[in-house]
Amino acid sequence: MKVLRRKEEPSLDSRLAALLEAAELGEGRVSEQAVTGARAVAERAGVRRELSIDHTVAALAGATGSGKSSLYNALAGQDLADVGVTRPTTSTAQAALWDGEGAGPLLDWLDIPRRHSAADDPGLSGLVLLDLPDHDSIRLSHRLEVDRLVEQVDLLVWVVDPQKYADAALHERYLRPLAGHRDVMVVVLNQVDRLPSDAVDRCLGDLRRLLDDDGLPGIPVLAVSARTGRGLDELRALLGERVSERKSWSARLAADITAAAEHLAAAGPAQPVDGDRSPQAVDGRASGGGKRLGGAERALTGALCAAAGVPTVVEAVAKGHRHRAVVATGWPVTRWVRRFRPDPLRRLRLGGSSPSGRAQREIVGRTSVPAASAVQRAQVETAVRDVGEVAAAGMPGAWAAAVRQAARSRAPELADAVDRAVATTSAVGTRRPRWWRAVNVVQWAVFAAMLAGALWLGxxxxxxxxxLPQPPLPTVGMVPWPTVLLVGGVLAGVLIALLSRLAAWAGGRRRARRTSRALRASIGRVGEELVLEPVEAELDTYARFKEAVDLARAHA
Structure with a gap:
């Protein structure tokens, strides 16, 4: 019987590496804020892991008048923080340490200069408890200090009082955005000694309802009174349990990595693209990555072929083939007349020949194929845009914009690249057939026979x-040989020229069909290189980004 093993979750190191990879892949594509935030989380995680993991940093955070400092003193077993009527009382964060040996570098990193030794309690050994300024302080420096430490500490203890536990500033600015950190947060309802017993239960129930609305179901909620000592033992026990597990630091980093990955996944484009349409994906998965671009690719190739004047080139190939065939295989007496007619391919600066008769391999300058019309250029632009639209269908807005931009990224190079493809392909498609040379030899042999007969008769x-006395005259039957050579040479030369022209006409059609296929394939490769490959590269980047994000936000 096989024992089903639970699939191992990714380690913190692998998730951290995945977050960094996602940030690198998303740079320039998603918002700079999301990328910077992910890198900051990775840097913070790297530093925190190098510091003491035997200590758990917990912070008491709350609003003005919530009694944080009184609770801090009660837990520490001595008056370390000033408690008074004047608000705010706490101006800078301070730390109470239970067995704080080795915690110095950690507190240096947190920038906590005020440090105290708490009353001896073996159950809290390894705890570093911070008393933070008020998060709703009238002083900006206090609020900034709270925000900084809320991002860095291992465990957050939110201290609220019966009057302000529903404060929108707490729930909207801190608790709701930190919903993914519920494993490293505790909520303490302080000053319950001011309420009747039934009112305490109502407050706790209402507080739990608010926390559920914030996305924090199941988060520990304790009723405490720093003045009477109610609930302090439960709070100490909870803190001792978290400290003994030595997992709060890693749970905090894991939650930070998940939040940063979620932010990357939901981030908008790095910058808006003019005229860009960004379809919203339901679950962030791209249907364009695995989608075939066959239809859009064929439309792109067709538009490029039309803009490149492929029909004109194909017609010129057929006519040029026939023209050159007449020059090469026609009757020598009349073929020179054909040279006065323009070569259809030369007029387009295509298929030029070297003195040796071989097609030139090096294409210099542009061809003389008529330039694309405004309608044809618009069709090319539409086809390029359609490739991007099809590929980007279903992708998140930021990546859809990047894919569409990738489709257009090399569009200015299309005209020259297509022109070079036409020139190169047509040059290869106009090579002289070998039979032209053989026919040309036969034509000159026949012409020589005709000339010999003419001279003989002369x-x-x-x-x-x-x-003068006539020499003996050989005959073919009744016809003298000089006449046979002259008349036969004329008839043979004309007949060979006519047959060669017929073969050239059929060959021109075949050559035109082959050239059309070759041009379409060559222009298709241009479209693939300049349009499809950038799109596919962007789709591949998104696939790797999504894989990295999924790994980074996996629960360890």
Whole structure:
């Protein structure tokens, strides 16, 4: 029988590394505030792990008049903090230490200069208890000090009183944003000695309802009186339990990493993109990453082909093939006339030939293919935008904007790249067939025979004119050989030229079809390199970002 093992949760180190990776991948794509916050959490976690993990830093935080300092003194077993009527009483944070040996570097990092030794209590050994200024103090420096330490301490003990436990400043500014930190928070209802017993229960019930609304169900809530000592033993026991576990520091870091990862996942774009439409994803998962861009890719290739004048080039290839075939295989007596006609490919600066007759491999300058019209340029822009839209469908707003921007990132290079592709592909598609050379040899042989027959007849005519005796004249049947050579050469040359022209016409059609396919494939590769690859790279980046975020916010 197999024993089902629980899947191991990721370690704090792996989650921290994932958070840093997510921050790096999200830089320039999501808001700088989210990226900076994630890096700050990672830096803070790294420092905290290097300091004493045998000490747990707990902070008493609360509003003016909640009795934090009185509770601080009661827990410490001596009057360490000033308690008075004047508000605020606590101006800077101070620490009470139970067995504080080795806690110096930790308190230096927290920047707590005022340090006291608390009354001996073996159950609290390793506890560092901070008394914070009032979070609602009229002095800005006090509020900033509270905010700084709330981000750094291992355990937060929120001290409230029966009059201000529902204060919106506490719930909206601290408790609700820290809902993910409920494992490292405790709420203490102080000064319950001022209430009747039934009123204490009502206050506790109402306080729990407010905490549930803040997203903090199940968080420990204790009723305490620093003046009478009610509830202090329960609070000491809870603090002692957290200190003995030595896990509050790691739980706090884990909660910070989760919160930073959540912030990264929900962060908006680094900067707004003009004219950008950002569809909102229901659960933040991208459907564009695994989606095939086949339709958008074909539309992009078609638009680029139209803008590049592929139909014009294909027609020029067919006509150019026939033109060059006539020049290469036509009857030598008349083929020179064809040279006065313009070569359709040369007019477009395509398929140029070197003196050796081989297609030039190096393309210099732009072709003379007619420039794309305004409508064709608009179609290309639309096709590029559609690629981005299809790829970005279902992605979170920040990443959808990044994908659409990636689709347009190299659009200015499209015109030149497509022109080079047309020039290169058409040059390769205009190579001379080998049979042209063979036919050309035959044509010149036939022309030589025709010329020989003409010269032979010319000599015979001259001898007859001079009344010279005629030499014996060989014949083919009844026809003299000079006549056979002359007439046969003319007829053979014309017939070969006609057959070659017919073959060139069929070859031109085949060459045009092959060139059309080659041009479409070549232009498709340009679209893939300049449009699809940046989009796919961005989709890959998002996939790695999402994987890193999911790992970072996993519960350890």
């Amino acid at each position: 000599v015979l005519f001259g001898m007859d004119y001079l009344r």
